Amino acid sequence: MNFDYSPEEETFRQEVRTWMEANAPRDPSGIATGMRIGKETQFAWEKKLASKGWLAYTWPAEFGGPGFTPVQRDIFDAERARAGAPSVIPFALMMLGPVLMKFGTPEQQKRFLPRIASAEQVWCQGYSEPGSGSDLASLKTQAVRQGDKYIVNGQKIWTTQAHWAHWIFCLVRTSGDGSKQQGISFLLMDMNTKGIEVRPIVTIDGHHHLNEVFFTDVEVPVENLVGVEGQGWTIAKYLLTHERTAIAGVGDSKRQLRWLSETVARDPALKDSPHARRRIAELEVDLLALEYTNLRTLDRMAKGHSPGPESSGLKIKGTELQQGISEAQLEFGGLQAMPWGQDVEGEPVYRAASTRYNFLRACTIYGGSNEIQKNVLAKVLIGL
Amino acid sequence: MNFDYSPEEETFRQEVRTWMEANAPRDPSGIATGMRIGKETQFAWEKKLASKGWLAYTWPAEFGGPGFTPVQRDIFDAERARAGAPSVIPFALMMLGPVLMKFGTPEQQKRFLPRIASAEQVWCQGYSEPGSGSDLASLKTQAVRQGDKYIVNGQKIWTTQAHWAHWIFCLVRTSGDGSKQQGISFLLMDMNTKGIEVRPIVTIDGHHHLNEVFFTDVEVPVENLVGVEGQGWTIAKYLLTHERTAIAGVGDSKRQLRWLSETVARDPALKDSPHARRRIAELEVDLLALEYTNLRTLDRMAKGHSPGPESSGLKIKGTELQQGISEAQLEFGGLQAMPWGQDVEGEPVYRAASTRYNFLRACTIYGGSNEIQKNVLAKVLIGL
Amino acid sequence: MDLSFTSEQEILQDSAVKFAQKGYSFDQYKKSLKAPGQCDPAIWKQVAEFGWLALAVPESAGGIGGSTLDIALVAEALGAGLVIEPFIAGAIFPAAIIAASESAGRQDALLGNLASGDAQLAVAYSERAGRFDPAQCTTIADKNAKGFVLSGEKICAFNAPNASHLIVSARNGSAVDLFLVPRETAGLSLTAYPVLGGGVAADVKLDGVQVDSDARLGDITALEAGLDKAIAVDCALALGGMKALFERTSAYLRTRKQFGVAIGTFQVLQHRVVDMFIELEQSRSLVLLATAKADSGDAVERRRAVSAAKAYVAKASKMVAQQAVQLHGGIGMTEELDVGHYFRQLTAFGTRFGDRDYHLDRFQAVAAA
């Protein structure tokens, strides 16, 4: 048993590091917070990654990805985070991509995958609805078949970056029969279609990431159905469980914690505080536990196994740690973290802290709240 | 609004303090832990309190108590704890006494109350059964009426100090009809009655406080029924909610924390540790919040109101704090807390720590586990 | 011991609760956020008319000279109503400092303007390297013939952009003294900004600011006394916010349905709400203690109670605020619902006037002394 990377992996890491240092966008405040970065910067960065062939870095070579191993993917993501570069918009790359590879027709694969990998098409995800938070299957948006079209009516909510996206993939109800899961289908829509309206939702970090998306008699060609009618729930579950490598957020948490500890080390008010140093040490130990739990999962995946029981805590612990680090950033920032919505002189990590702290409250809510995650895991562990 | 004690109360405090200093048993290791104290020491101490008229210190004068006000009771208990004296065995004094005063016949009151207040009769409580932990109402011990007797068969468990007690009060099932609560009655039994067998349960602190009590065709005169048949559940609820003043355990926690902080102050390995000092400060602040929450309850009771919403957290927070203090005692004790079941040189608080730590795991379990307490409180707060 | 309020206090509390519930809607809050200095003049006028701004002004200066408890009763209602007008930073805190200072009698005109709502003040005492400790002061007051020349930098002086005068702490020889500096004095410059959770503040530069000898209000003990009063009152404000979040969250759990049932039937969420409630009540006990002791002449007793309250409430309010958002789910994350705004308000509370870490240290230092 060893945790050492192979010489080939170390070479790969060096290659990625060098490239990241040369190419990562230079916008420390925005990138570091991972939020204030604007559409232009994000799109330019994704184009740059695409031109290197690294945008769809989790995809196999046969579908236009670089064909990285699980360990390489992890290294890539760690180096991306280390350079302070933003992560890619995940909806097409991490979610729709794998779905099309498994459930899509060859025509759908040819039509969409190259455009996604080349950064030509940005996607958003239409899952949640006002009445269905954690109870996703209770969704109501309807798609009624009329000839070679579906007519879609309804509403999605919490749609991240819908105001940037060219396309949306949606769970829609195509039948009211059977269990509520059975009537769900998976549909792709061009955001420019008539009848789609996007309204912004501003969140408590003061920014606009989220949206409501309204569908009024939207006509969608039947060839935009993925899989068959009623298969939507199966596809949704596949999508949610598929991508685990980046779920722990180890790379970004490492960068945030390092940024904080470097700042504290030069902060005259904190550098000698045993409590501040202790708190950083506690976070570092927790992060180390998360990092090596993630590596255990990668090792299993590299051997062709599915993730083991150790992986079930990755999302829960990973989000708790993101929140824990942002809390320390806020509290160490003290009065320097009080300015709101306006740039003021001071340590960047402190200045970004209150926005990050507010924003990151969402990470234990979205993608299945941590309470729901624990319900699911309890079923596996206790079996009742 | 003021938190100051009246001059009369301060005089009373001084009187109790002086008496406690002169009369509290001198057995620092045993008394301090509140557990290793033997039957003889405990009984002698209760006799001494009784001869002062202070054993039944929560009782009104008409029933042979000193008629203290709620604030005086609290002062009394605080001074008792401050002197390092053991608390009284609560079952007769805090539980049965008030029950007899409310539900007992004049004959029952005359027969039992004076003997309890004079330390002549020690009681234990027969509530829990093997199959009924938090679900108390599911109890199975049966009392079948035959002429002027009940014939009792069944088993109680977790019966504290049954091996010391002269009498036991029990919840028994007198009817299988109606809801499971409706068939319960409240019965008093002489522990010397034929058919009662006590078997010890040794707990993880290595000591014998608890017992199983078996009842085989035990004959109990009908005049030992309190209230009427089927009223047992009502009486049990009255009993459980009646006594709130000492539930927070403020006095004992204060003494334990002071004992710890004084020890730390002279411990060469810890006295300069910012982490040890911080932890003590945190516990002190938590204890202060508990103390003043308790005072708010006392203030309401002194005005003749029932305890307010602030009192609902007293048991939960009080037990968490007891455990928190014992955890700090254990961890500060370090290697000095490792000796087990044998006296060794060293700081008394450290030597007692592992026993206390083990023993106190029970305090979030007994008397309705903290999870059950929260269920009950949730019903009040959310109402679902 | 008697924890009853006087009938005057009950009337005061009633009027503040009514104002916050009826006179200050969530729409008014959003309006105030956009007002100059995040203070709606119409609201400020009402607050003054209620007499609340005069509560910390001594009777000798034409004020009401209320107890800290009186002020806290108003603050709790304002906190529960999400009122962001600078009740503490612009009025209570500076008035309490002046009332406790040697020069109390000389500032009656200014205090009169403050009580009537015609002027606001601000206190500039925090420095970057000193964090929350008022004694850590590198700003210098150099005595000269005309009075004093002040030089240095302060950060995050709450409400400074709205103030006619700043109370500035500066090192005068070996002492740290307080100086009243009119906002428009030459050499005084502000970098103003909005503050997390509402209100405004400024980083303050003092570049050879000349003030009269009269400008010296007194020494640091007045700042410390005023600060303790402000903290006790601020804890009451936070208590109001915690209560509002507890109420909104328990109501949401009763009505919001998932999987066909009210989410309040889920035991984990039930216990979370119970924990919120218990923290609220434990906090209330220490806030009562702090308000009772904030007026004490015994500085040790005062500091101990105030720091205990702030240390406890900082942690409890963080828990309540975080869980309120978590239990509301997505909607709790939006600007549209007031929950997120209370969340930010309580987040800022955790920091201003010293965080839990600072106050635990101070509590411990007092206990050791």
Place this chain on the structure above:
Amino acid sequence: MDLSFTSEQEILQDSAVKFAQKGYSFDQYKKSLKAPGQCDPAIWKQVAEFGWLALAVPESAGGIGGSTLDIALVAEALGAGLVIEPFIAGAIFPAAIIAASESAGRQDALLGNLASGDAQLAVAYSERAGRFDPAQCTTIADKNAKGFVLSGEKICAFNAPNASHLIVSARNGSAVDLFLVPRETAGLSLTAYPVLGGGVAADVKLDGVQVDSDARLGDITALEAGLDKAIAVDCALALGGMKALFERTSAYLRTRKQFGVAIGTFQVLQHRVVDMFIELEQSRSLVLLATAKADSGDAVERRRAVSAAKAYVAKASKMVAQQAVQLHGGIGMTEELDVGHYFRQLTAFGTRFGDRDYHLDRFQAVAAA
């Protein structure tokens, strides 16, 4: 990166798991508790015959010279089986010190006896005022013509009552060195006692103990290396106990009924078990890291990994142990059920070889260096 075990390791693990599950019942545990020195000779003989005592003895001394991971696989099984015989304190820890010391070659006979189970050792390095830090040593080694004279006091030397020799740390000039002292040496006296969670220990008095020059094993680096190995292995032992408690608790929740249903249907208890499981898996990751790095020649890397594991597992095992008792209710509090015994075992783990506080400090010191 490859986290597979070798086939030899899998065999080793299998045999240890089988022994703990079949060869060591709860009754055997209670028997061992009553055996002299809480070590059943028959069990100790079996452990020796399996070769596990030879794992930390170098091949050059007739041992197996296994990796820390090899030893940890055995320890995890022993921990899961509640085996209280002094595998670490009596064999692995002292053998690892000797193997890492300058005098390694000279102690082959003693190590042979240790590997065969014929002798046990113990390490006396902790002092009252030094808490867990081996460098805090006030015991003195005075050089004289015959060798060294040792004077001082040690506390809580695990397994000392069973040991034929003690390894004692003492200050030799400016260095802290290690000395091998036969148990029966004049001036050496032990106050023996049972230890929380099983096993025995002693406070040790050294009153002018004369030893040969040969008795000097080496300097403190050997103690530090042996200690890091022992801690990594001890963390694996704790992991076994945590796993056992997780399994017993989840099984209990499936079968125990209250209010007419299995208590495992209550969401609060479900989430508690989930938390236990997550902590178990996070702990496992750091234990694997610590065992991998415990054999590293890079002391900084070794310390960092070992202290991270100990700091994490100390907290996680406390949580798992406390919740196992809480979720079992009354029955979890009794001597009759094994749950309470695992609880005590894990409680003792939190302290021995340094608690979370100590290892967080050490982790931080290494990170800063």
